[in-house]
Amino acid sequence: MAPTLADPFSDSSALTDFVINQGNGVKGLSEMGLRALPKRYIQPVEERMCMTNIIVQEFIPIIDMSKWEDPKVAKSICDAASKWGFFQIVNHDVPVEVLEKVKDATYRFFGLPAEVKNKYSKEHSSSNNVRFGTSFSPQAEKALEWKDYLSLFYVSEEEASALWPSVCREQVLDYMKKSEVVIKQLLQVLMKGLHVNEIDETKESLLMGSMRTNLNYYPICPSPELTVGVGRHSDVSTLTILLQDEIGGLYVRGNQGDNWIHVPPIKGSLVINVGDALQIMSNGRYRSVEHRVVANGRKNRISVPIFVNPRPGDMIGPLPELVASGEKPIYKQVLYSDYVKHFFRKAHDGKKTVEFAEL
Ligand SMILES: COc1cc(/C=C/C(=O)SCCNC(=O)CCNC(=O)[C@H](O)C(C)(C)COP(=O)(O)OP(=O)(O)OC[C@H]2O[C@@H](n3cnc4c(N)ncnc43)[C@H](O)[C@@H]2OP(=O)(O)O)ccc1O
Numbered sequence: 001m002a003p004t005l006a007d008p009f010s011d012s013s014a015l016t017d018f019v020i021n022q023g024n025g026v027k028g029l030s031e032m033g034l035r036a037l038p039k040r041y042i043q044p045v046e047e048r049m050c051m052t053n054i055i056v057q058e059f060i061p062i063i064d065m066s067k068w069e070d071p072k073v074a075k076s077i078c079d080a081a082s083k084w085g086f087f088q089i090v091n092h093d094v095p096v097e098v099l100e101k102v103k104d105a106t107y108r109f110f111g112l113p114a115e116v117k118n119k120y121s122k123e124h125s126s127s128n129n130v131r132f133g134t135s136f137s138p139q140a141e142k143a144l145e146w147k148d149y150l151s152l153f154y155v156s157e158e159e160a161s162a163l164w165p166s167v168c169r170e171q172v173l174d175y176m177k178k179s180e181v182v183i184k185q186l187l188q189v190l191m192k193g194l195h196v197n198e199i200d201e202t203k204e205s206l207l208m209g210s211m212r213t214n215l216n217y218y219p220i221c222p223s224p225e226l227t228v229g230v231g232r233h234s235d236v237s238t239l240t241i242l243l244q245d246e247i248g249g250l251y252v253r254g255n256q257g258d259n260w261i262h263v264p265p266i267k268g269s270l271v272i273n274v275g276d277a278l279q280i281m282s283n284g285r286y287r288s289v290e291h292r293v294v295a296n297g298r299k300n301r302i303s304v305p306i307f308v309n310p311r312p313g314d315m316i317g318p319l320p321e322l323v324a325s326g327e328k329p330i331y332k333q334v335l336y337s338d339y340v341k342h343f344f345r346k347a348h349d350g351k352k353t354v355e356f357a358e359l
């Protein structure tokens with residue numbers, strides 16, 4: 001039963017029980033119509049978004065993928081990956097219907113009763129590859145984040161058929177499959193920019209051997225200015241392909257100081273960002289850049305990132321082609337699953353994860 005509205009979560013264990021153990025998530029809190037934000041979601045002042053740090057006149061690049069092989073387009077992709085770590089693509093090969101269907105599927109999953117979603121929680125899921133959760137790493141976080149998610153690690157169609165929730169399975173699989181073409185185009189261009197001209201099977205597996213899709217749900221928040229949707233972090237992927245809805249709220253760190261740039265929603269576009277694995281493999285030429293999501297007081301928001309990764313058992317480090325050309329490596333070789341575990345076992349902490357691989 002939901003706690004009463006009088007002072008519902010004066011006791012933090014009641015909050016943990018309702019949000020985490022019973023699987024109500026922050027969606028459940030939001031739908032109770034709370035007037036005040038529970039204390040555990042109040043972020044320290046330095047982690048809240050300050051409007052004066054937003055640069056309104058700057059934008060991350062928008063790249064037309066219809067001529068992706070044109071040297072000028074290829075250069076703009078490599079430049080964006082080096083300078084901003086983020087860009088948006090338009091006129092790519094992922095059909096807009098596929099994107100619309102995966103957004104509908106996201107709403108369908110989060111619309112399920114808490115007890116159904118909770119079957120996929122860390123405690124109840126029959127596999128580590130399917131996980132429904134809230135915030136980022138609640139055991140490690142002093143202040144929680146205002147977001148629920150479903151995380152789906154792809155192993156095979158058979159496993160997805162057996163384990164993924166039926167309300168979103170087909171749509172997520174289709175989104176992943178249709179995105180592969182654009183992922184390969186981007187990786188081909190980015191490797192060429194490093195003078196790595198051939199992507200053989202081993203290299204392809206190292207760059208994109210595993211994929212994880214998250215469905216993110218950010219419900220309406222009673223005091224959005226006191227909390228965050230997602231705190232400052234860089235992704236641990238090679239590349240992330242992010243579908244966002246029309247609400248907005250994703251900010252990327254600008255090139256100077258404590259400045260943040262909004263990523264405006266563009267219908268049919270996909271946001272692309274470099275993850276830590278590519279920063280490490282490119283020996284720092286391409287940059288994984290900090291980003292964060294604000295909470296919203298008026299509208300629910302969803303996003304659907306595909307994290308394109310090495311395989312858990314791969315060793316990652318600066319690519320041999322770069323080292324052979326005389327470049328001094330700035331990162332060591334690390335086991336990718338060790339890197340990812342290091343990321344998941346702490347709260348979001350900006351760009352600190354990458355220190356794990358520094359020489
Ligand atoms: C959730 O909010 C997020 C997420 C993100 C994500 C950004 C990314 O870039 S995700 C891409 C990560 N790469 C991969 O998943 C590919 C490689 N995969 C692996 O190496 C492994 O599958 C593994 C992720 C390391 C899990 O391996 P396993 O052997 O099952 O290890 P465990 O011991 O079970 O887990 C280790 C540790 O991580 C926590 N965890 C595992 N999966 C998830 C998940 N999907 N979401 C959140 N946390 C996860 C798990 O609880 C363990 O922690 P303990 O404290 O319990 O030990 C960006 C921003 C966000 O806000």
Ligand SMILES: O=C(O)CCC(=O)C(=O)O
Pocket residue numbers: 214216230235242244249250291292293302303305
């Ligand atoms: O929701 C978004 O726009 C971004 C989410 C994000 O950064 C992530 O899931 O890693």
Ligand SMILES: [Fe+2]
Pocket residue numbers: 233234235291
């Ligand atoms: Fe992210």
